[in-house]
Amino acid sequence: MESIELKVEMVGIHEKRLRKCLSKLRGIEKVEVDANSQKVVVTGYAHKNKILKAVRRGGLKADFWSAQNELLNAYAYGSLRFSSFGFF
Secondary structure, eight states: OEEEEEEEEOOTTHHHHHHHHHHTSTTEEEEEEETTTTEEEEEESSOHHHHHHHHHHTTOEEEEOOHHHHHHHHHHTTOSOOOOOOOO
């Protein structure tokens, strides 16, 4: 079993559309959606490219999650703390 992480641009009602698109694929066991960080974790046996294609066919902007997305999210939601020391 494999977990695929996706970054999906969505607003409130898009979660229902996302789940509907993924329900049509065989081999998907679980779908976890974090709307705040726009992160979707799909667990199952389906190929990652088929999952991405199904989400995009549903009219949602999606891409594979990357480390850069983690940094951008942390910066946007203030979980990174920068030191208060100034540079000369």
